[in-house]
Amino acid sequence: MEHLCDTCKDRFDRNPMRILDCKSPACKEITKNAPRMMEYICDDCRTAFDALKENLAALSIPYTIDTDIVRGLDYYTKTAFEIVSDKIGAQSTVCGGGRYDHLIEEIGGPPTPGVGFGMGIERLLLVLEAAGIEIPKPRTCDVFIAVLGQAPMVQALKTAQSLRAAGFKVLTDVMARNLKAQLKYADRSEASYTMIIGEDELAKGVVTLRNMKESTQKEIKIEEIEAEIR
Numbered sequence: 001m002e003h004l005c006d007t008c009k010d011r012f013d014r015n016p017m018r019i020l021d022c023k024s025p026a027c028k029e030i031t032k033n034a035p036r037m038m039e040y041i042c043d044d045c046r047t048a049f050d051a052l053k054e055n056l057a058a059l060s061i062p063y064t065i066d067t068d069i070v071r072g073l074d075y076y077t078k079t080a081f082e083i084v085s086d087k088i089g090a091q092s093t094v095c096g097g098g099r100y101d102h103l104i105e106e107i108g109g110p111p112t113p114g115v116g117f118g119m120g121i122e123r124l125l126l127v128l129e130a131a132g133i134e135i136p137k138p139r140t141c142d143v144f145i146a147v148l149g150q151a152p153m154v155q156a157l158k159t160a161q162s163l164r165a166a167g168f169k170v171l172t173d174v175m176a177r178n179l180k181a182q183l184k185y186a187d188r189s190e191a192s193y194t195m196i197i198g199e200d201e202l203a204k205g206v207v208t209l210r211n212m213k214e215s216t217q218k219e220i221k222i223e224e225i226e227a228e229i230r
Contacts, residue, residue: 003030021070036067048078058154059161071096075103085123087130094127095119143229144186145172146179148198156197159207159225166226187212193229 004012005024012019020031041049056063071080080098088094097117104112128135143163147156160170171189173182179196186194196208207225210217220228 015074017070020068038065038067045078052079055154055157058158071098075100075106077101081117085127085130088123088126093120094123139169140190140192141171141186142168142191143170143193143195144182144189144191145170145195145197146182146186147173147176148179148196151199152197152202155202155222159195159197159222163226163229168226168229195225 003026004019005022005027008019008022008024008027019027020034022028022031053063066082069080069082076098078099078101081096082093083095084092085094086092095117097115099113099115101113102111103114104110145156145160147153156172160172163170171186171191173185177185183194191212194210194212196210198208201207201219204219206219206221208217209220209225209228
């Protein structure tokens with residue numbers, strides 16, 4: 001402990017995990033062989049983490065498992081993350097957050113699992129400027145994807161990602177609501193189309209596509225969705 005920096009000496013009793021996040025070369029050398037949390041997580045956390053990685057892979061989102069990430073607040077559970085950029089110098093973290101499944105309970109509320117993040121607006125603007133990206137004008141939702149059941153969720157995520165990459169504004173249900181509640185939300189979102197993916201649709205390789213303005217619907221093959229909406 002005597003070789004730690006002054007900041008980490010102060011952290012040692014109050015928040016020792018933050019020592020792993022220290023940028024001091026001396027502290028990094030001391031902690032390089034320290035045990036990592038990934039080696040000691042429970043079965044429930046490992047199952048949740050494997051599911052998270054499966055969803056990221058389904059969306060072709062590259063990621064790095066960083067065993068040194070330590071967020072500054074103690075209420076995170078299971079997953080913490082950071083989004084970093086190589087375009088803005090040393091202060092590269094643009095966004096960071098994670099799950100906090102028990103936070104609301106701990107302050108007296110009902111059990112309410114959640115996920116959240118903090119983002120530096122100035123850093124985000126710097127990244128946008130460096131990448132030559134202009135902020136577009138907002139528009140209403142093109143497609144709302146209603147999901148029925150756990151198995152179709154991966155297909156729903158892949159479809160949403162594909163349509164977004166093609167330029168459509170897409171929303172999808174992440175709260176496991178029933179179909180009636182999802183359709184009400186799609187209507188409030190002013191979606192032009194609602195796409196329904198359930199167990200039956202998944203088995204047949206189709207989706208049910210509902211034209212919200214004309215109140216008509218039909219089954220469409222998954223690979224023909226983009227052309228049909230255009």
